[in-house]
Amino acid sequence: MDRTSHILPSVLDAIGHTPLVSLDRLTKECGGKIYAKLEYLNPGFSRKDRVARQLMLDALQDGSLRPGQPVIELTSGNTGTGLAIACAVLGHKFIAVMSKGNSPERARMMRALGADVVLVDQARGSAAGHVSGEDLALVEQETQRLTKELSAFRADQFILPGHIDCHYHGTAQEILAQTNGAFDAFCDFVGSGGTFGGCARAFKEVNPRIQCLIVEPEGAAVLAGQPTTRPSHRIQGGGYGMRDLRAIDKRHVDGYLTVNDQDAVEGARLLARKEGIFAGFSAGANIAAALNLLRRTGSGQRIVIVIPDSGLKYLSTDLWPA
Numbered sequence: 238m239d240r241t242s243h244i245l246p247s248v249l250d251a252i253g254h255t256p257l258v259s260l261d262r263l264t265k266e267c268g269g270k271i272y273a274k275l276e277y278l279n280p281g282f283s284r285k286d287r288v289a290r291q292l293m294l295d296a297l298q299d300g301s302l303r304p305g306q307p308v309i310e311l312t313s314g315n316t317g318t319g320l321a322i323a324c325a326v327l328g329h330k331f332i333a334v335m336s337k338g339n340s341p342e343r344a345r346m347m348r349a350l351g352a353d354v355v356l357v358d359q360a361r362g363s364a365a366g367h368v369s370g371e372d373l374a375l376v377e378q379e380t381q382r383l384t385k386e387l388s389a390f391r392a393d394q395f396i397l398p399g400h401i402d403c404h405y406h407g408t409a410q411e412i413l414a415q416t417n418g419a420f421d422a423f424c425d426f427v428g429s430g431g432t433f434g435g436c437a438r439a440f441k442e443v444n445p446r447i448q449c450l451i452v453e454p455e456g457a458a459v460l461a462g463q464p465t466t467r468p469s470h471r472i473q474g475g476g477y478g479m480r481d482l483r484a485i486d487k488r489h490v491d492g493y494l495t496v497n498d499q500d501a502v503e504g505a506r507l508l509a510r511k512e513g514i515f516a517g518f519s520a521g522a523n524i525a526a527a528l529n530l531l532r533r534t535g536s537g538q539r540i541v542i543v544i545p546d547s548g549l550k551y552l553s554t555d556l557w558p559a
């Protein structure tokens with residue numbers, strides 16, 4: 238339901254129903270269309286608000302989360318922000334476990350929302366702003382330890398079905414309604430794969446001819462079956478080099494696209510300058526992949542992408558020159 242037409246019981250009801258915008262200024266030269274789903278307009282400024290709400294509501298319903306029990310999860314910041322919001326509203330303590338490699342404004346925002354934030358040192362050789370699969374493994378270890386110690390509920394964004402279901406029932410159905418199903422391709426930068434997996438399943442059910450393409454960092458395109466030659470990249474929120482993602486059903490994958498750091502940075506800057514859309518690195522990766530696809534196919538395709546989070550989350554990085 239339109240979230241602006243009536244009084245909502247809480248900010249959790251303000252999650253989702255985001256606009257879909259045609260990026261006509263960017264596609265003017267290459268033809269075709271790119272439709273961008275503006276997920277940074279969610280209350281926590283990312284698409285992970287949808288996941289957080291779903292994980293919490295599912296767990297309360299099936300009894301795996303008891304009233305008042307602490308909630309914990311590893312996060313690159315966005316799921317954590319969503320969980321901090323959901324926990325504030327539903328009355329749970331939230332503990333976010335995050336790599337020191339993620340941008341510090343995310344930790345500040347989670348703390349502002351009442352969360353405890355545990356920052357985990359990066360692996361030897363990793364650099365701030367570059368979070369690798371190895372860094373994530375260290376965060377996972379610490380999360381497992383704290384989950385036991387605190388008898389907390391682990392809102393596992395890689396395992397629990399809510400991370401796919403919220404996109405299958407929400408994001409994807411909204412896109413199908415907004416476009417009337419009239420688009421040719423969908424491409425998405427994958428972290429847990431929840432967005433890609435949930436959307437691809439819904440799109441294929443409606444129209445198997447919609448091409449669903451996974452976007453990965455150059456040098457860490459493991460889902461495409463390539464060897465990892467550059468595990469450390471700048472596209473925060475995904476590209477962790479994990480080969481087995483529950484959310485990805487290979488039958489729904491039509492292909493793989495790679496982008497490098499520079500493509501993602503230029504993509505985000507282009508989005509801001511030409512379309513007035515202030516978004517993060519992974520939005521830059523998605524727009525770079527979609528523009529490449531349009532240039533390569535030259536067939537006037539209509540491509541749907543998601544803008545995962547806000548550019549405000551990267552003010553401390555050089556994505557936006559001072």
Ligand SMILES: Cc1ncc(COP(=O)(O)O)c(C=O)c1O
Pocket residue numbers: 283285313315316426427428429430431432433473474475517519520545546
């Ligand atoms: C900024 C950003 N982009 C992309 C992703 C990947 O989304 P998904 O986990 O749905 O694959 C995430 C996930 O945390 C993210 O925070």
